[in-house]
Amino acid sequence: MIRTRFAPSPTGYLHIGGARTALFSWAFARHHAGTFILRIEDTDLERSTPESVEAILQAMEWLNLEYDEGPFYQTRRMDRYKEVLTELLASGHAYHCYASKEEVEIMREQQRAAGLKPRYDGRWRPEPGKTLPAIPAGVEPVIRFKNPAEGSVAWADLVKGTIEISNAELDDLIIARPDGSPTYNFCVVVDDWDMKITHVIRGDDHVNNTPRQINILKALGATLPLYGHVPMILGADGERLSKRHGAVSVMQYLEEGFLPEALLNYLARLGWAHGDEEVFSMNQFVEWFNLDSISRSPAKFNPEKLLWVNQQYLKIADNDRLATLVRPFMEQQIGPLADSPALPEVMQLLKERVSTLVELADAAHLFYRYVEPTAELLEQHVSAESLPALQQLTAQFSQIEWTREAINSAIKQAVTDSGLKMPKIAMPLRVIVAGIPQTPSIDATLMLIGQSTVIQRLQQQLGKLVN
Known part of the structure; x- marks a missing residue:
């Protein structure tokens, strides 16, 4: 499994x-x-x-x-970690080290000065025939793992291929602090062992941790997981x-x-x-x-x-789901939405034009909040030659069934009757009804805004322009 x-x-x-x-x-x-x-x-x-x-x-x-x-x-598993620490101490795979932080730092500075890799020198590591220093009074020791001194650690990494690291490159890792709290690499080992992890998939910034963890697992007699470093x-x-x-x-x-x-x-x-x-x-x-x-x-x-x-x-994406996701973005900016048009229908119209839900919400605002066109926009897009066609179209809008097809036919008829090109009709419609010069397809936009609203806005703005 x-x-x-x-x-x-x-x-x-x-x-x-x-x-x-x-x-x-x-x-x-x-x-x-x-x-x-x-x-x-x-x-x-x-x-x-x-x-x-x-x-x-x-x-x-x-x-x-x-x-x-x-x-x-992990903070709820401290008793288990202490149990395993005791086992490692009893089996001789771990030992107490009384070297202070200051001692270790001096040790490493001297090694760096000599051109050596800074590492713990094993002064408290028990070895046959070795006499350890006298235990200093009042010093709480750390617990170090007794890393194998010879050989190497090798594993067939599931991503990187075979990796082998000499044990000589690894010093004796601290696995418990002076207050008895276990350290990261030790907790990971016990957890992976207890949880029967078969495959450890993680970032390759953990490659250096892996040989240490493997050695601890071997000392515990645990089954090794397979490792893949991404x-x-x-x-x-x-x-x-x-x-x-x-x-x-x-x-x-x-x-x-x-x-x-x-x-x-x-x-x-x-x-x-x-x-x-x-x-x-x-x-x-x-x-x-x-x-x-x-x-x-x-x-x-x-x-x-x-x-x-x-x-x-x-x-x-499903339109109903998009409506649910977009609504909070819209309401945060413009307040509660009106019941009409149906938000899923707006999603269907707009979703192919945007890259994020935020953009979708911004694009949908025009159907729920009217921003009157500026005088500059009206002057730029509503010309004297288009005014009669727009007035005719307003009247025709009040007589048709409000479907996309009927709206499209009415606009095309106004284009034919006026002799103007489509942009000369469609652009003023957008500016007057939506307050902006760019919208989705004009017939779909008008249909969703609604018949009475479209006619009211056209009458209001055209009335101002004529007067």
């Missing part, structure tokens, strides 16, 4: 890189009919906050990345992704009017591909997903491509 996990630290919002890691871990579990687990790694008490936990949970819910188990919190996401300029590239909270994309399925689709294509497929459902993604297709090179985040993907999803 495949078991994967997503294990964010709640020291901030869930960002793009974390969301992609969650997506890949979720999809791998779903592809294999396995289990996806959410674990909150909150042992960094100084930086972890309840607000960050809530932000992560909200983002996971919005993205529809449903987890089968969890969320599990290359990082870069900005379009090749630099590490940051806020200036769009690396913001996942929930900000909600605020900016992106659909969650569009964001997931885009994230899936950041470093993974299935042929030339660009737009696909999450069901398709789960069916196609495998770790072999993940690129070994960093992916580049492209905000314009994300907008394009979102636009494709808006075009095919």
Whole structure:
């Protein structure tokens, strides 16, 4: 049974890189009919906050990345960590170290000065025939893992291929602080062991942690998971992704009017591909997903491509759903909406013209809030030669059935009778009825605004112009 996990630290919002890691871990579990687990790694008490936990949970819910188990919190598992620490001390795989932070820093400065890699020198590491220093009074020790001194750690990384690191490169990791609280790498090992994680899919910034975690797992006699380290996401300029590239909270994309399925689709294509497929459902993604297709090179985040993907999803989105999503954006700006026209019908008309829900809301305003045309717009678009045709059209509008087809026929008749070109009629209509010179198709726009409203606005504005 495949078991994967997503294990964010709640020291901030869930960002793009974390969301992609969650997506890949979720999809791998779903592809294999396995289990996806959410674990909150909150042992960094100084930086972890309840607000960050809530932000992560909200983002996971919005993205529809449903987890089968969890969320599990490391801070609620302290007794288990202490139990395993005791086991490691008893088996000789861990030991107490009384070196102070100052001693360790001096040690490392001396090593750097000698051109050596800074590392703990093992002064408190117990070895056969070695005499340890006298235990200093009043010093609470840390607990260090006794890393193997010889050999190497190798694993067949599911993304990067075989990776091997010499144990000589690894010093004895602190696995518990002086107050007894366990450290990150130790908690991760115990959690992955207890939760029977079979596949660890995470960013390649964790590659250096992996050999340490493998050695601890071996010391515990635990079954090793398989590891897959996904290359990082870069900005379009090749630099590490940051806020200036769009690396913001996942929930900000909600605020900016992106659909969650569009964001997931885009994230899936950041470093993974299935042929030339660009737009696909999450069901398709789960069916196609495998770790072999993940690129070994960093992916580049492209905000314009994300907008394009979102636009494709808006075009095919259900109109009732779009109406529900757009309404809060509109009401925040213009207040409660009138009952007419029906918002889903407005969505149908506008959704192919926009890239975000915010743009969709802005475009829909004209059907619920009338902004009278400025004198400059009227002077620019309503000419003396078009006035008679517009007056004739106003009269005709009051006599027809208010359908798109009938409106279109009436406008074409006015064009024929007046001898003017279509823009000479359509542009003034837009300006007078909608207050702006550009709208969707004029017949569809007028139909949705409504017969009585259209006639009233035409009569009002034309009356002013004639007088």
